Amino acid sequence: MSLWIINGSVWNEESGKLEPKHIRVSDGRIAEIVDAGVIDTGSAELVDAKGKLVSAGFIDMHVHLRDPGFEHKEDIVTGSRSAAKGGFTTIACMPNTRPVIDKPETVKYVLDKAAEAGLVKVLPYAAITKNELGRELTDFAALKEAGAIGFTDDGVGVQNAQMMKNAMALAKSLDMPVIAHCEDDSLVEGAWASEGEFSRKHGIKGIPNESEAIHVGRDVLLAEATGVHYHVCHVSTEQSVRLIRLAKSIGVSVTAEVCPHHLLLSDEDIPGLDDANWKMNPPLRTPRDVQAVIEGLEDGTIDMIVTDHAPHSAEEKARGVDLAPFGIVGFETAFPLLYTKFVETGKWTLGFLLQRMTQDPARVFRLETGRLEQGAPADLTVVDLTSERAVDPSTFLSKSNNTPFGGWELKGWPVTTIVDGKVVWSE
Numbered sequence: 001m002s003l004w005i006i007n008g009s010v011w012n013e014e015s016g017k018l019e020p021k022h023i024r025v026s027d028g029r030i031a032e033i034v035d036a037g038v039i040d041t042g043s044a045e046l047v048d049a050k051g052k053l054v055s056a057g058f059i060d061m062h063v064h065l066r067d068p069g070f071e072h073k074e075d076i077v078t079g080s081r082s083a084a085k086g087g088f089t090t091i092a093c094m095p096n097t098r099p100v101i102d103k104p105e106t107v108k109y110v111l112d113k114a115a116e117a118g119l120v121k122v123l124p125y126a127a128i129t130k131n132e133l134g135r136e137l138t139d140f141a142a143l144k145e146a147g148a149i150g151f152t153d154d155g156v157g158v159q160n161a162q163m164m165k166n167a168m169a170l171a172k173s174l175d176m177p178v179i180a181h182c183e184d185d186s187l188v189e190g191a192w193a194s195e196g197e198f199s200r201k202h203g204i205k206g207i208p209n210e211s212e213a214i215h216v217g218r219d220v221l222l223a224e225a226t227g228v229h230y231h232v233c234h235v236s237t238e239q240s241v242r243l244i245r246l247a248k249s250i251g252v253s254v255t256a257e258v259c260p261h262h263l264l265l266s267d268e269d270i271p272g273l274d275d276a277n278w279k280m281n282p283p284l285r286t287p288r289d290v291q292a293v294i295e296g297l298e299d300g301t302i303d304m305i306v307t308d309h310a311p312h313s314a315e316e317k318a319r320g321v322d323l324a325p326f327g328i329v330g331f332e333t334a335f336p337l338l339y340t341k342f343v344e345t346g347k348w349t350l351g352f353l354l355q356r357m358t359q360d361p362a363r364v365f366r367l368e369t370g371r372l373e374q375g376a377p378a379d380l381t382v383v384d385l386t387s388e389r390a391v392d393p394s395t396f397l398s399k400s401n402n403t404p405f406g407g408w409e410l411k412g413w414p415v416t417t418i419v420d421g422k423v424v425w426s427e
């Protein structure tokens, strides 16, 4: 079966411009990309992308699908739909489910349910330690065999250095990456907001930047010692950026990610103590940290953008800032937020943003997808860069709508998402 995406605008990195192209898809792959003009598409299915951007599908290497166990927040089907609506064609899901993804059968459950949904590509991570308790390593070889793509205890930091070193050595022997949520519990203890203007103004305990960076520093040393591919989750502090930059400069195999909210919001934007949609982990840091993560992304210290899509129910988020769980949803706002705030404002080229959401995650995690070229999997996203509308959380396809971005006027809304040549979502 053949599909033509006609008259779309494709980013050309060499010219730094959008160019009109027709793209033919056959057997789930990009068969050809030709200059737009008169063509005979025969009986092929057509997607008219006139006036729209056509990009390689977005890749999100850090998401929470909550399935199994927390299906009141999200499940694999709704999470996949929400991702597709956000223009994502590949997502990598975290193992902090119930049960934790720490056994081959749970990896298989996720892969089977995602395949049954038939929407986006879902790549499962497995836990580093059993039940993410930090006490005992999981069976890495069996989890790899079952289809896990890396190991992480996301949601919590691995507190014990020897445990982390053992995990890295084992992962290295299997040619697998270790992905780390960097947080030293002893420095956090009950706080939810960053140490900064906000915590001072409200007289609440703050989370210091070192709580993240101390793990980054420890772990790059352990990565150097073991040679593992070490990937840092949701980088949020100036100190972490500095450490990753240094580690990269001396050849340590370290990569990193940043979330839209840490690029766009600081603690000083938090409106007050009564809206838990501003509570996430890591917390919104100071304006100085925001500047540092932006610079880190711009100079390649930070490799990619991820959403850390972390759905929680309205009831859970209404428990008050101290009791509500950490996390915000991300799929359905990520691209419009970044396009509007960084590309429309002239800070980044469109190519830079697309690269950090497609090629870079694909390069780091050695994925076949993420490129708009002949022969590549036909994972494609069509985006309307011109229409402007306000973020309306009530329209999210996610089961949850915990976002601090409600009401933001944004441009750059995805309109059609194609996975392996099949339209999985269309406006």
Ligand SMILES: NC(=O)N[C@@H](CC(=O)O)C(=O)O
Residues within 6 Å of the ligand: 064, 096, 154, 155, 156, 181, 279, 280, 281, 282, 308, 310, 311, 325, 326, 327, 328
């Ligand atoms: N980011 C968050 O605030 N929350 C995540 C956990 C995590 O990513 O550490 C969650 O699972 O809800």
Ligand SMILES: [Zn+2]
Residues within 6 Å of the ligand: 154, 155, 156, 181, 182, 233, 234, 281, 282
């Ligand atoms: Zn985390």
Ligand SMILES: [Zn+2]
Residues within 6 Å of the ligand: 062, 063, 064, 094, 154, 155, 308, 310
């Ligand atoms: Zn996470």
